[in-house]
Amino acid sequence: MIEIKNISKKFGKNLVLSNINLTIKKGESLALLGSNGSGKTTLLEILIGQIKPTTGSVLIEGKKETFKEIGIQFQEGAWPKGVTSKLIISYFLKKTKILKDPEVNKLIDIFEIREFLKKDLNNLSGGQKQRLNTLLSVINNPNYICLDEMITGLDLKMQLKLIDFFKSLKKQNKTIIVISHNPEEVEKLCDKIVILKKEIFFTSQQLKQLSKILDQLET
Numbered sequence: 464m465i466e467i468k469n470i471s472k473k474f475g476k477n478l479v480l481s482n483i484n485l486t487i488k489k490g491e492s493l494a495l496l497g498s499n500g501s502g503k504t505t506l507l508e509i510l511i512g513q514i515k516p517t518t519g520s521v522l523i524e525g526k527k528e529t530f531k532e533i534g535i536q537f538q539e540g541a542w543p544k545g546v547t548s549k550l551i552i553s554y555f556l557k558k559t560k561i562l563k564d565p566e567v568n569k570l571i572d573i574f575e576i577r578e579f580l581k582k583d584l585n586n587l588s589g590g591q592k593q594r595l596n597t598l599l600s601v602i603n604n605p606n607y608i609c610l611d612e613m614i615t616g617l618d619l620k621m622q623l624k625l626i627d628f629f630k631s632l633k634k635q636n637k638t639i640i641v642i643s644h645n646p647e648e649v650e651k652l653c654d655k656i657v658i659l660k661k662e663i664f665f666t667s668q669q670l671k672q673l674s675k676i677l678d679q680l681e682t
């Protein structure tokens with residue numbers, strides 16, 4: 464279980480998150496929605512310990528700072544020159560013989576990464592980098608997985624494939640937190656949603672009206 468308690472975050476004078484309280488049970492999947500700049504990524508960064516909140520705390524399975532339980536897919540990051548997908552995957556695994564690990568090989572095939580495994584990351588397309596970033600979120604078989612606009616930039620076939628992949632992880636009782644601007648992704652993966660800033664909580668029944676809700680958000 465993840466417990467987000469009274470989290471606020473200020474960047475200078477900019478109050479981005481104000482007193483957020485959220486509980487995400489094991490096996491539950493939550494969509495974090497909100498307009499651009501409402502603080503979704505900031506909340507994820509606090510969740511994984513990348514930045515410190517101004518007030519409040521995060522407990523994972525009742526403990527503070529157990530961030531290794533969480534796998535995260537970030538929106539595109541900058542990599543130094545000469546770094547390949549193979550190197551990054553082995554760094555995340557903290558071992559080098561990645562191609563001999565059947566589980567990792569399976570993931571490399573699901574995310575269709577083998578064709579560019581040895582290519583400099585800076586020479587990959589946006590969608591290829593996105594696939595690699597998403598693979599890294601599950602590389603160590605975490606119980607909690609955070610996806611930050613996971614399908615953005617992917618072709619339609621890959622979007623559906625990865626949504627199905629994460630649906631299968633959900634069935635294995637993994638907890639998934641999804642940031643998305645895509646109603647289909649949210650409807651397929653999430654049991655409940657929370658909209659940041661407006662502090663509105665929705666039940667799974669109300670998810671059926673998600674497109675309407677998202678329209679209202681944009682206005």
Ligand SMILES: Nc1ncnc2c1ncn2[C@@H]1O[C@H](COP(=O)(O)OP(=O)(O)OP(=O)(O)O)[C@@H](O)[C@H]1O
Pocket residue numbers: 474479497498499500501502503504505506
């Ligand atoms: N390191 C930082 N320093 C200063 N301001 C920041 C920092 N990180 C984020 N912000 C600000 O915090 C606000 C929330 O940003 P965040 O990236 O969390 O929003 P978001 O909801 O994920 O947006 P989007 O939907 O556009 O991805 C923005 O106004 C942003 O400029």
